[in-house]
Amino acid sequence: MEISAYDDLRVITDNFNKELGRGGFGTIFEGILVDGTKVAVKCLDGFSQIKKSFLAKVKTIGNTHHFNLVRLIGFCIEKFHRLLVYEYMSNGSLDKWVFQKNPEMLLDWQHRKKIIMDVARGLTYLHEDCRQKIVHLDIKPHNILLDENFNAKVFNFGLSKLVDRDQSQVVTTMRGTPGYMAPEWLSSKITKKVDVYSFGVMVLEVLCGRKIFDHSQPEEAMHLLDFFKKKIGEDRLLDLVDKYSEDMQLHGLEVVNMMRVAT
Numbered sequence: 001m002e003i004s005a006y007d008d009l010r011v012i013t014d015n016f017n018k019e020l021g022r023g024g025f026g027t028i029f030e031g032i033l034v035d036g037t038k039v040a041v042k043c044l045d046g047f048s049q050i051k052k053s054f055l056a057k058v059k060t061i062g063n064t065h066h067f068n069l070v071r072l073i074g075f076c077i078e079k080f081h082r083l084l085v086y087e088y089m090s091n092g093s094l095d096k097w098v099f100q101k102n103p104e105m106l107l108d109w110q111h112r113k114k115i116i117m118d119v120a121r122g123l124t125y126l127h128e129d130c131r132q133k134i135v136h137l138d139i140k141p142h143n144i145l146l147d148e149n150f151n152a153k154v155f156n157f158g159l160s161k162l163v164d165r166d167q168s169q170v171v172t173t174m175r176g177t178p179g180y181m182a183p184e185w186l187s188s189k190i191t192k193k194v195d196v197y198s199f200g201v202m203v204l205e206v207l208c209g210r211k212i213f214d215h216s217q218p219e220e221a222m223h224l225l226d227f228f229k230k231k232i233g234e235d236r237l238l239d240l241v242d243k244y245s246e247d248m249q250l251h252g253l254e255v256v257n258m259m260r261v262a263t
Contacts, residue, residue: 003074004074004076006076012039016029025045026042026043040087041086043081044083044158057157057160061160066125069122069155070086070153071087086155089146097146098205101244106242106244109245109247109250115144115146115152116258118151118153123136127195132165134162136159136160138198140180144202207240211224212225237260
């Protein structure tokens with residue numbers, strides 16, 4: 001992981017000209033290194049001072065090496081500038097492949113299954129195999145990126161919490177995205193299970209092809225988790241399989257089995 005100068009990052013992004021996306025406390029721009037390699041440069045908002053916790057987190061994330069985590073290549077802390085340089089993920093975030101109903105962007109069952117397994121591997125590494133355990137705290141489709149081969153990688157560690165290996169739980173302020181936050185947040189102490197809960201919600205979204213809250217649905221179906229509980233009680237989970245994808249319908253029984261695992 002390299003420390004970069006702000007002027008260098010301004011050059012490789014053509015003065016931050018091509019925006020890739022917003023969210024997660026900043027804006028992401030496309031950059032091109034001297035050797036032609038594309039990168040994603042994230043400009044963070046609201047970091048007016050160098051904070052030890054920020055530096056510690058950057059160093060820890062920078063030292064993680066797993067295929068299913070978006071790789072942090074470098075960072076910049078210069079005056080009031082805070083930037084992170086990541087590997088470029090050409091197919092963007094998972095949400096646009098799950099929630100948009102463009103026929104050309106519908107993922108089939110095999111792709112969705114692989115993406116779910118990829119995210120599970122990334123989370124297992126964060127929770128079990130790092131020197132300091134990392135609880136992500138914001139697992140959702142927007143924070144899962146896809147490379148050119150649709151390999152899924154966990155991204156955006158802005159809310160993450162570092163946990164010593166001898167700790168099973170940690171006290172922290174409530175953070176995350178409504179709908180993906182575990183009931184465990186109601187207590188003052190959390191564990192890695194908050195990520196497992198968010199992962200389960202994300203899996204249901206991927207398999208059903210819809211958001212956790214969807215106001216375009218009939219009233220009884222607006223909240224996916226409540227609707228899921230109703231359908232599982234009626235033994236009608238096949239009703240939830242993404243109806244926009246013929247391939248998902250074809251593999252309905254396998255999809256339902258994964259839904260059961262997710263919950």
